[in-house]
Amino acid sequence: xxxxxxxxxxxxxxxxLHVTFGSQPVLRDLxxxxxxxxxxxxxxxxxxxxxxxxxxxxxxxxxxxxSALFDGQNLSKLGxxxxxxxxxxxxxxxxxxxxxxxxTIGQNVAFPLRQHRKVTEKQVQEQVxxxxxxxxxxxxxxVKKPAELSGGMRKRVGLARALMLDPELIxxxxxxTGLDPIMSDVINELILRTRRSHPxxxxxxxHDMRTARKVADRVVMLYPIARLKEGESQVLFDGSPSELDKxxxxxxxxxxxxxxxxxxxxxxxxxxxxxERATAESESTA
Numbered sequence: 049x050x051x052x053x054x055x056x057x058x059x060x061x062x063x064x065l066h067v068t069f070g071s072q073p074v075l076r077d078l079x080x081x082x083x084x085x086x087x088x089x090x091x092x093x094x095x096x097x098x099x100x101x102x103x104x105x106x107x108x109x110x111x112x113x114x115s116a117l118f119d120g121q122n123l124s125k126l127g128x129x130x131x132x133x134x135x136x137x138x139x140x141x142x143x144x145x146x147x148x149x150x151x152t153i154g155q156n157v158a159f160p161l162r163q164h165r166k167v168t169e170k171q172v173q174e175q176v177x178x179x180x181x182x183x184x185x186x187x188x189x190x191v192k193k194p195a196e197l198s199g200g201m202r203k204r205v206g207l208a209r210a211l212m213l214d215p216e217l218i219x220x221x222x223x224x225t226g227l228d229p230i231m232s233d234v235i236n237e238l239i240l241r242t243r244r245s246h247p248x249x250x251x252x253x254x255h256d257m258r259t260a261r262k263v264a265d266r267v268v269m270l271y272p273i274a275r276l277k278e279g280e281s282q283v284l285f286d287g288s289p290s291e292l293d294k295x296x297x298x299x300x301x302x303x304x305x306x307x308x309x310x311x312x313x314x315x316x317x318x319x320x321x322x323x324e325r326a327t328a329e330s331e332s333t334a
Contacts, residue, residue: 057120059084059217059249060105064114067100073273074100076282077114080268084216087243087250089264089289091257093303096270097282098253099143102219105251106138107131118217136164139210139218143225145202147194153180153205154190160212179208182245183238200231207238211246218242220252224259232256239263257304261289269300 058081067075074097082088090098103109104116107123115122118134126134147156157176161167167175177187183204194202203223210218220239224232236259243250243263254260260267269285276282285292285300292304301307 058082059086059119060251061117061120062114063117065104065111065116066113067097067104067109068112075104075270076273076276078282080283080286082249082251084249085247087239087252087263087265089252089254089260089267090270091254091260091267091303092270092284093255093272096272098270099221101270102140102221102251102253106135106140106217106219136160136213137216139213139215141203141206141210141218141220141223143222145194145206147202147205147209149194151193152190153185153192153194153197156194156205157209157212160209164213175212176208179211180205182211182241183208184234198231200227200234203227203231203235204238207235207242211242214246215248217249217251220250220254222254223252224254224256232259233262235259236262257306261292264289267292269303271299 060080060082062078062080065075065078065080066073078101090101092098100109104111105118107116107118107126110124116124119137121134123131123134147153148159151159154173154176157179158172161172161175176190180187180189185201185204185208189197189201189205194205197205207223223235223239227235239250239252239259240263242248250263252259252263265288267285267287267289268283270282271284273282284297285295287295292300295301295304
């Protein structure tokens with residue numbers, strides 16, 4: 049019974065989460081559960097708070113109010129040492145891979161292992177080669193620098209590094225941005241392969257609907273707070289990829305199908321309103 053209760057507890061829990069930078073709200077009143085083992089795609093246009101959400105989930109950003117629980121623990125209330133201990137249970141594939149330019153590929157992949165584990169140099173080399181093989185890269189890349197690799201190869205190196213400590217949670221921030229369709233699908237396949245070979249929970253932030261449809265069990269769409277009505281939920285959609293095509297929310301349909309018509313109208317209206325305000329202010333001070 050105890051084991052059942054533990055397995056039914058969501059691995060990630062957001063409760064009335066707000067994140068504000070200065071006077072600018074980015075996340076508003078988010079309540080969300082992510083079960084262990086689920087792959088969740090978070091979609092939405094630029095500026096809706098997707099990357100902020102990722103960073104809040106692992107304590108890189110503290111909530112303004114509300115809470116973010118990782119495996120039942122409120123990371124914002126942990127001390128630095130305990131926070132580091134929890135974070136090494138996570139792997140993070142950054143948007144541009146974020147490799148260290150001055151290090152070789154081997155040194156980049158080995159970095160988390162050397163930082164957080166007591167291992168021999170032989171063990172380091174074996175694990176580096178093993179992780180690189182998992183993402184389809186040959187041994188010969190070990191001595192190269194990031195600048196010598198293509199964008200797709202750098203993404204795969206970033207994934208190899210993210211996997212180095214056998215994480216329970218992997219966060220992918222725009223894993224296919226800037227890649228051609230074939231290399232994008234290579235990354236998608238690697239995400240799927242990682243899920244099959246490692247018991248892992250995954251959060252994938254993406255603009256790429258092919259990625260969302262292919263890799264996710266569940267899709268959540270966020271919307272910029274500035275364009276929401278008062279009291280309206282920031283989560284416009286929460287369901288399976290197959291349900292995206294059935295949604296009645298025009299904003300979700302427009303994003304999913306890349307239709308800009310309504311958005312262009314909103315932009316024109318915003319510009320017109322701004323001009324009218326500027327004219328009114330000018331006249332009032334004349």
